[in-house]
Structure formats: structure tokens, C-alpha cells
Amino acid sequence: MRVAIQGVPGSFHHQVALLNFGKEVQVLPFLSFEEVAKSVASGAADVGIMAIENSIAGAILPNYDLIDRYELFIHEEYYLPISHQFMALPGQTIADISEVRSHPMALLQCKTFFSQQPQIKLIDDLDTASVAKRIQEEKLRGVAAIASEIAAETYGLEILAPNIQTVQDNFTRFIFLTKEKSNQKEAPNKVSFKITIRNEAGGLAKLLTMLADKNLNLSKIQSIPLMDKPWDYAFFIDAEFTKEQAYQEAVEQMQANYGELKIFGEYRSRKG
Numbered sequence: 001m002r003v004a005i006q007g008v009p010g011s012f013h014h015q016v017a018l019l020n021f022g023k024e025v026q027v028l029p030f031l032s033f034e035e036v037a038k039s040v041a042s043g044a045a046d047v048g049i050m051a052i053e054n055s056i057a058g059a060i061l062p063n064y065d066l067i068d069r070y071e072l073f074i075h076e077e078y079y080l081p082i083s084h085q086f087m088a089l090p091g092q093t094i095a096d097i098s099e100v101r102s103h104p105m106a107l108l109q110c111k112t113f114f115s116q117q118p119q120i121k122l123i124d125d126l127d128t129a130s131v132a133k134r135i136q137e138e139k140l141r142g143v144a145a146i147a148s149e150i151a152a153e154t155y156g157l158e159i160l161a162p163n164i165q166t167v168q169d170n171f172t173r174f175i176f177l178t179k180e181k182s183n184q185k186e187a188p189n190k191v192s193f194k195i196t197i198r199n200e201a202g203g204l205a206k207l208l209t210m211l212a213d214k215n216l217n218l219s220k221i222q223s224i225p226l227m228d229k230p231w232d233y234a235f236f237i238d239a240e241f242t243k244e245q246a247y248q249e250a251v252e253q254m255q256a257n258y259g260e261l262k263i264f265g266e267y268r269s270r271k272g
Contacts, residue, residue: 001021001025001026001046001047002026002028002044002045002046002047003017003021003025003026003027003028003045003046003047003048003049004028004030004035004036004039004040004044004045004047004048004049005017005027005028005029005030005036005048005049006029006030006031006032006033006035006036006049006050006051006127007029007127007128007129007130008029008127008129008130008133009027009029009129009154010129010132010133010147010148010150010151010153010154010155011029011127011128011129011130011147011148011151012051012080012082012128012129012148012172013049013050013051013174014027014029014129014150015080015148015150016049016078016080016174017049019078019080020076020078020176021047028044028045031126031127031130032126033050033060033062033063033066034066036048036049036050036177037050037066037067037069037070037072037177038070040070040072040177040178040179041070041071041072041179043179046178047075047176047177047178048072048176048177048178049174049175049176049177050063050066050067050174050175050177051063051105051172051173051174052064052173052174052175053172053173053220054082054105054109054170054171054172054173055167055169055170055171055172056108056109056165056166056167056170057105057108057109059220059222060105061222061224064194064222064224064236065224067175067177067264068194068236068262068264072177072178072179072264073177073178073179073180073181073182073264073265074175074176074177074192074264074265074267075176075177075178075182075184075265075267076175076176076267076268076270077173077174077175077176077190077267077269077270077271078173078174078175078176078270079171079172079173079174079270079271080171080172080174081169081170081171082109082165082170082171082172083148083149083162083163083165083170084106084109084110084128084146084147084148084163084164084165085146085147085148085149085151085152085159085161085162085163085164086100086110086113086144086145086146086159086160086161086162086164087132087144087145087146087147087151087152087157087158087159087160088135088141088143088144088145088157088158088160089135089136089139089140089141089157089158090156090157090158091158092141092142092158092160093160094117094160094161095119096141096142097117097119097120097142097143097144097160098119098120098121098142098143099120099121099122099123099142099143099144100114100120100121100122100123100143100144100145100146101123101124101125101131101143101144101145102124102125102128102131102145102146102147103124103125103126103127103128103146104124106128106146106147107122107124107146109165109166109167109170110146110164110165110166111166112166113161113164113165113166120144128145128146128147128148128151129145129147129148129151129154129155131145131146131147132145132147132151132152132154132155132157133151133154133155135155135157136155136156136157144160145157146164149162173271175192175265181265184266184267184268186268187244187268188266188267188268189240189241189242189268189269190219190238190239190240190241190266190267190268190269191238191239191241191247191263191265191266191267192236192237192238192263192264192265192267193236193237193239193261193262193263193264194234194235194236194237194260194261194262194264195207195234195235195237195254195258195259195260195261195262196226196232196233196234196235196258196259196260197232197233197234197235197258197259198258198259199231199232203258204235207235207254207258210250210253210254210257211239211250214241214246214247214249214250214253215241215242215243215246216239216240216241216246216247216250217239217240217241218237218238218239219238219239219240219271220236220237220238221235221236221237221238222235222236222237223235224236234260240269251263
């Protein structure tokens with residue numbers, strides 16, 4: 001099994017790969033989410049793991065576009081509890097740190113901690129664990145990373161402040177992407193899809209009312225402007241359902257009465 005991830009060993013994506021596919025899995029690390037999507041679309045990877053939303057920072061909007069553009073399918077989802085550790089080369093204190101580098105989402109999730117450390121400059125970087133790796137390789141003193149406990153162990157860094165995330169009950173939702181639609185081991189009760197709404201009064205309200213009538217519980221809705229149709233929008237929607245027949249009726253109504261419908265995946269909800 002070849003699994004593509006964004007990040008290096010010790011990253012949260014790496015943790016998800018090991019937890020779900022075992023230590024023998026062949027992990028293919030990439031610097032960007034787009035490279036992950038490309039590797040799955042080209043067949044270089046069997047599965048791509050991609051963070052899609054966080055319980056504090058919200059959705060990672062560009063990743064919805066990647067799923068759409070590369071015509072990938074969502075096979076599974078996984079919720080990982082996130083604990084952020086503030087780490088640096090050993091022998092330093094927080095007072096010695098002048099800058100911290102990490103992924104923008106990680107910095108956002110630790111905003112309260114850094115509001116109490118005004119001397120520390122926040123710098124966006126591509127990944128959490130890759131910064132820890134760079135600090136170790138380049139012996140960067142005065143520079144800290146926000147990453148996992150595993151990253152600190154992997155790269156020999158000292159945790160100067162543990163669990164600095166603003167909300168302790170912090171989860172990131174990851175999705176598993178495949179090139180082809182795959183069979184599910186369990187009956188699906190969740191769907192992810194994109195639908196375009198015709199530019200008419202009440203179009204979105206009518207759609208949401210119909211979905212509610214069919215007992216679909218919307219857990220996520222994101223609007224994305226259509227580049228080739230100014231002021232028209234597509235909506236990326238996650239919805240849970242309990243009755244297969246009602247769900248299929250909703251799909252038929254969307255196909256008949258609304259704009260383009262594209263289903264990214266039908267799978268089992270893993271939340272809670």
C-alpha cells in the first residue's frame with residue numbers, strides 16, 4: 001500500500017497513516033497538498049491522506065478544490081485529536097525564542113498562547129514537523145516549532161511548553177482519497193458532494209429545505225465561486241443520512257431540479 005501524505009515523518013498526516021495502515025505502509029511524503037492529489041490521480045499512490053477541517057480553525061478551503069480538480073473520491077474519514085507542543089533545540093527557555101515557524105493552521109490553533117508571548121514572531125511555513133526537522137538539521141537556536149510529541153522525539157527537540165492549543169478538545173478531520181470509487185466495508189451513512197445552484201431567488205433555500213425534508217443532516221457547507229461564471233457559486237456539502245432510500249430520492253431531486261451534481265464519496269461517518 002502506497003500512501004501519500006503532506007509533510008515529513010512526525011507530522012500529523014504521518015501519524016494518521018501509521019494508525020490506519022500500520023508501520024509497514026509505504027509512506028510517500030510531499031511538501032504540498034496539491035502534490036498529494038497529483039500522486040493519487042496519476043496512480044503513483046494508492047491512497048492520499050488530506051486534512052480537510054479542524055474543530056477550531058475550520059475548513060481548509062483549497063483542499064476542496066483539489067478533490068474536485070483532480071477528480072478524486074473520498075473513501076474514508078478519520079478524526080485525530082490534536083495536541084500542539086512548543087519545541088526547540090535543547091538547553092533553551094521560552095525567553096530565548098524570538099520566532100516560531102509552523103503551518104498557518106497550527107499557529108491559528110495556538111493563538112491564545114502566543115498572545116501572551118509578544119516577543120515571539122509568528123512565521124507561516126509549509127508543515128509542522130518539517131520545521132522541527134529543519135531546526136535539528138540546521139541547529140537553529142532562537143527558533144521554535146509547533147508540532148507533535150512524536151516530532152519532538154524524532155528530531156531530538158525539547159518541549160518548552162506542552163499542549164499549547166487554545167482549546168484542549170481539538171480535532172482535525174482527515175479524508176482518505178482514491179483515484180477510483182471503491183467499495184465500502186460498512187454501509188455508508190455520510191456523503192460529500194458539490195452542487196451548483198442556478199442563479200435564481202431562493203435557490204439555495206429550496207435545496208436546503210428539500211435536503212431537510214429527506215432527513216439529511218448537513219454537517220458542512222462551503223461556498224466556492226465559479227471562475228467561469230461570475231457571481232455563480234458551487235457548494236461543497238457534507239451530509240449524514242439514516243435511510244438509504246430517502247438519500248437516493250434526494251440525489252434524484254438534485255439531479256432533476258438543480259445544477260451540476262458531483263458526488264465525491266459515500267462513506268461511514270467516524271465522528272464521535
